[in-house]
Amino acid sequence: MTSISARPADPHHELRQYVRDFTQTYIAPQVGVMERDRQVEAELPRLIAAQGWIGATIDTAYGGMSAGHEAKTVIIEEISCVSPAMGAAVQASQLGVAKIVHFGTEEQKRYWLPQIAAGTCLPTIAVTEPGSGGHVLGMESTARRDGSHWILNGRKVFVGNSHIGDVHGVVVRTGEGNRGLTAFLVEAGRPGLTLTPHRLALGLHGFSFGELVMDNCRVPAENLIGEVGDGMAVAYSSSVLYGRANLTALALGIHQAIHDITIEFARDRRRYGSQLAELPTIRAKLGELRSRLLTARTTAYDAVRLLDAGYACDEELINAKHVNVELLKDSARTAMDIWAGAGLLTDNPIERYFRDAWHPYPAAGTGDIQLLRLGEIAAGVKHPQWSQRFPATRRATADQSVPV
Template identity: 60%
Template sequence: MAMDYFTDERHESLRAEVREFAEKEVRPHVARMETDRQVEFELSRAIARRGWIGVTIPREYGGLGLGHLAKTVIVEELSRVSGAMGAVAQASQLGVAKVLHFGSAAQRHKWLPRFASGESLPTIAVTEPESGGHVLGMAGTARREGDEYVLDGRKWFVGNSHIGDVHGVVFRTGPGSRGLSAFLVESDRPGFRTGTLGSQSGLHGFSFGEIVFENCRIPAANRLGRESQGLDVAYSSSTLYGRLNLAAVALGIHVAIVEDTVRFAESRMLYGKPLSHLSNIALKLGEMQSRLMTAKLAAYHASHLLDHGKACDAELMNAKLINTEYTLDSARNAMEIHAARGLQAEFHIERYLRDATHLYPPAGTSDVQRLRLGQVAAGTYGKQWSVELSGLAGWAWSELAQREAQAEADAERSMRATLLSIPLAG
């Protein structure tokens, strides 16, 4: 279900590359990942080594420079085979965002090439056990001592918690909303350790656990942006990257749900005909297909706007809302069509449902998205992060813009050549 009016040959070539990798390198391990429920270190590193974590990183830093739509395609195709591996890719992108948008020149030159090559996996860590989604309620502290900061606290529900090499963390440096600051913390720093993995019901193979800071000292040069800019780091990463990334994971799972359910309905015989020929089943399949088309349109449209520096906070929220809700709805329809077989692991439906459920809370539940969209409708929504950071983000997709301009110029030259070749009537 390619959307040619959004994607070009580079996107579709990338899609084919990721799909081949997912089918050959990931799918053979999915059953084991479900059984073992262990962090999948090797596959995660293999994904990073393909350079896909650097898809939004400019070429001058060793990245692909292809932008957010290409990122959506990568995460979608990985998630079609394994939601867990799609989650690995999307969580790393959150770690990229903080350095792209708030890193100093020195931090960008140090870390972006490492992210792009897969040498280092980044994370972002904001949520704390006691405060949950209430960012301003965080209690972890970072106190300045000379040329160092000393960090103390715990972060929970950290994507890639146990495989990350450098963690972007937000801690309290003072009171109130301007009392939060962001830092880069390498995983080999004394005073840093990983905590519990948690007991998630889905996305097995993905680490979504705890990291702990106990008198952890880091150089002051590891601070991201200005002191007191931590809230901006947290909110912008969630808005610009988190919502769209999770939409892409949901989209890939949704594609798999529809593909597997259609395959089952065509092969399962009932009353002497394929299940798909029964009108009530055909109606459910049609509804699932309609949801998938709408969800894909929402995700691709938001990606396209973000790549072109347009105001699109609302579209990013809607992409997350539509994709998570519609994927869960289609998973329930798939369960109805499969009946008891949907509970059996070999049919995958129960895995899709469990994995999709894990996408509901991060970056704001559906009600959070609805609340923000209500503010957009009423004209009371606050800072537009897609506008605020459009200048900073511009060079991340400059190659894409240059390629589009070149394509337009080539098309215009071709049209002129064609017109000149047409004999004049005389």
């Protein structure tokens, strides 16, 4: 393999190697099974979580790794390189951590974070609705106060880890306008909360991003996250600080895999009496793959290093997600051109990565939304700077708390 991920200068070299070994041993053998069965994989995400990796950004005071967003990126990237479905599962739970870290009371942190860090509780975040999509303020699910409880009604779709999550962070409407959204923790199994059957998607087989239905679901008032009216801040801060970075890492892992398997293919395949890679057109395409991957990697790690170092970097996080997704889609197409007929055969891995490559685009905001936000920043439109409001509490140091 001509990998450009593992470099001696990589500050998380040991963590990367550990995750890579784990992935080869425990995840790689299950990829074919997940592709064949197309069921929700419930056991592997638990095994991954048991490594402590959902707690990458959770403070050691609550049992976490306190290793920062760069370490989280390494974990997601390495898993996604072998199994984008499991990369998606691990990032979805890490995303679910954000609301508790940012808005949880001390009591909520002490109750939930140690379980999450230990891997015994998988959190989610449920914002998207069938009728609103990226238009978060267009949501229609509601909560109304009823004594010491709130009663939730409505539907949430595309919830990452919908079918395996233990506690859902649900944002619903409690009033009008920007301050009319509120976030609640809703435990899986709570009466009034149901899941619709798993629907097959283009790719990421094994991962669930399905639908939650709330029908007079009673939730105690202590499950409120933040204040009444904080729901938009919960949704946006989770999406900018964790969602964008996590989807960037997912895209980067898929991109690395596409790059590696395509170079191997072009070297192994014989045409005109020599390697396919010797053809000038193929060599130019390999150059495109390499250039895009290098650019994607630089933007991805630059953004999370800034975040870990406590700098204002919302636009770098947004841009990294956009750049990584767009370059990945371009490389997926270039790779399919190189593989030609062989790329269409389902027992060749490029076919799976090509399908998986379309999934990071909508999550944490489509490309249109990223460009809209970047355009607003360029035009001077005022937005909260989430990376300043919630600066990393601890600067990550290399290979901190690596479980080796």
